[in-house]
Amino acid sequence: MTLRLERVSHAYDGRPVLRDVDLELGEHRIGVVGANGSGKSTLARTLNGLVLPDSGRVLLDGRDTRRHAREIRRRVGFVFSDASAQIVMPTVAEDVAIGLRRSGLTAGEQRARVDAVLERHGLAGHRDHPAHLLSGGQRQMLALASVLVTEPDVLVCDEPTTLLDLRNTAVIEETLRALPQQLVLLTHHLEALSGFDRVLVMDEGRVVFDGLPDEAVAHYTALMRPDTGAGSGPRAPEGGSRP
Numbered sequence: 001m002t003l004r005l006e007r008v009s010h011a012y013d014g015r016p017v018l019r020d021v022d023l024e025l026g027e028h029r030i031g032v033v034g035a036n037g038s039g040k041s042t043l044a045r046t047l048n049g050l051v052l053p054d055s056g057r058v059l060l061d062g063r064d065t066r067r068h069a070r071e072i073r074r075r076v077g078f079v080f081s082d083a084s085a086q087i088v089m090p091t092v093a094e095d096v097a098i099g100l101r102r103s104g105l106t107a108g109e110q111r112a113r114v115d116a117v118l119e120r121h122g123l124a125g126h127r128d129h130p131a132h133l134l135s136g137g138q139r140q141m142l143a144l145a146s147v148l149v150t151e152p153d154v155l156v157c158d159e160p161t162t163l164l165d166l167r168n169t170a171v172i173e174e175t176l177r178a179l180p181q182q183l184v185l186l187t188h189h190l191e192a193l194s195g196f197d198r199v200l201v202m203d204e205g206r207v208v209f210d211g212l213p214d215e216a217v218a219h220y221t222a223l224m225r226p227d228t229g230a231g232s233g234p235r236a237p238e239g240g241s242r243p
């Protein structure tokens, strides 16, 4: 499974947020870090066609997000920070099942798939509970389960633990780490990235570092120091610690 970005640029209201990004993403676990506003979410959203770039192309195994939107949405699952925004059905099982409605599976197959996912993610006991009564951690697990039930090839998670306490953060991160599919994880929780195959550091719409987790975290930490200045924060006169 390879995601490729070719000279991807994007602006909101004339303000550039992605600048000429070239990337080939084939590793199993890839992290993305960067200051608030550095363009991480926009980059992540280009990966499944939620954002179509103003210029350049995003390809999944050679298929352009512009031309194969439906197939790519199906193959690239997306999990947001705020699970509540992602939960659409009244009960836990219904919310997981909704992603299968166009799957071509029979009702029995769908039920079996839903039950297996609920079991695997510790939600079997909450099958018929109102989704909005779950705890924050359970809600995020539900949002994840509702995406995983569709068996995407790639999972993109945009700060999935931002609203969680330390214990639930650890549970979600462990779950993500154990997934067999390719994972692109945006996070401000740097410890989550240990053992990842690759970590990208973003600043002002560019990938300014691309390497192993320890080096990437060191680079990002240096970038965030007030004296060097991140893209969106106070700046030093001459560009900080870019490579």
Ligand SMILES: Nc1ncnc2c1ncn2[C@@H]1O[C@H](COP(=O)(O)OP(=O)(O)OP(=O)(O)O)[C@@H](O)[C@H]1O
Binding pocket: 012, 013, 017, 034, 035, 036, 037, 038, 039, 040, 041, 042, 043
């Ligand atoms: N739909 C939108 N319309 C207008 N501006 C937007 C939109 N989405 C993002 N932006 C702006 O684009 C810039 C980059 O946002 P983006 O969400 O990609 O950054 P980020 O690195 O993910 O930030 P954070 O860590 O805060 O989530 C920000 O200044 C943001 O306000």
